[in-house]
Amino acid sequence: EVQLVESGGGLVKPGGSLRLSCAASGFNFQYYAMHWVRQAPGKGLEWVSSISSTSSYISYADSVKGRFTISRDNAKNLVFLQMNSLRTEDTALYYCASPQGGSYYDPFDHWGQGNPVIVAA
Amino acid sequence: IVLTQSPGILSLSPGETATLSCRASHSINSGFLAWYQQKPGQAPRLLIFGASKRATGIPDRFSGSASGTDFTLTITGLETEDFAVYYCQQYGSSWTFGHGTKVEIK
Numbered sequence: 363e364v365q366l367v368e369s370g371g372g373l374v375k376p377g378g379s380l381r382l383s384c385a386a387s388g389f390n391f392q393y394y395a396m397h398w399v400r401q402a403p404g405k406g407l408e409w410v411s412s413i414s415s416t417s418s419y420i421s422y423a424d425s426v427k428g429r430f431t432i433s434r435d436n437a438k439n440l441v442f443l444q445m446n447s448l449r450t451e452d453t454a455l456y457y458c459a460s461p462q463g464g465s466y467y468d469p470f471d472h473w474g475q476g477n478p479v480i481v482a483a
Numbered sequence: 484i485v486l487t488q489s490p491g492i493l494s495l496s497p498g499e500t501a502t503l504s505c506r507a508s509h510s511i512n513s514g515f516l517a518w519y520q521q522k523p524g525q526a527p528r529l530l531i532f533g534a535s536k537r538a539t540g541i542p543d544r545f546s547g548s549a550s551g552t553d554f555t556l557t558i559t560g561l562e563t564e565d566f567a568v569y570y571c572q573q574y575g576s577s578w579t580f581g582h583g584t585k586v587e588i589k
Contacts, residue, residue: 407570421577469532
């Protein structure tokens with residue numbers, strides 16, 4: 363059974379940093395791209411960042427480019443999202459998601475439960 | 484690519500048919516358009532990919548279609564568990580979600 367478990371969220375002041383982790387199990391993680399998607403309170407889904415299986419390809423939404431960094435550790439089945447210079451508008455539930463066939467451009471068929479990040483003074 | 488979903492809210496009764504629209508600002512590579520269902524407090528669930536293919540375990544009352552840059556999700560014979568928010572997503576050129584359509588009980 364595929365499981366994605368996010369951790370590392372919490373309350374942080376504007377300008378601060380957080381590092382989200384997503385622990386994956388139940389599939390051959392090293393061959394799968396991975397994604398981060400967020401959802402602000404009461405709002406829709408927003409794609410944040412993606413990383414290919416070997417980290418050769420990395421993409422970011424314009425809203426986080428230059429502030430967030432995605433990375434992965436294939437030996438530990440982990441994907442990370444380092445979030446720096448956080449803003450109040452980054453407040454959201456952050457999901458990690460895995461693609462259906464593992465490819466960078468596949469739909470997202472497994473999702474974690476989400477990890478809340480609150481940026482407030 | 485910007486995805487515009489309509490209507491924002493759809494009020495229907497169980498047993499009725501829901502027709503949800505998603506219009507793309509540009510053509511989507513290889514029809515890489517997906518639909519997701521999200522219920523309160525839950526993560527999204529993949530329903531449709533490749534514009535018209537049902538994901539594993541999705542009932543056949545859910546169907547997707549495409550015509551150029553216009554995509555449609557149809558739910559034939561709404562059941563109570565289908566009342567939720569639905570998002571379209573393109574995954575052919577970076578990734579973008581529409582703003583969602585809420586299907587509520589009338």
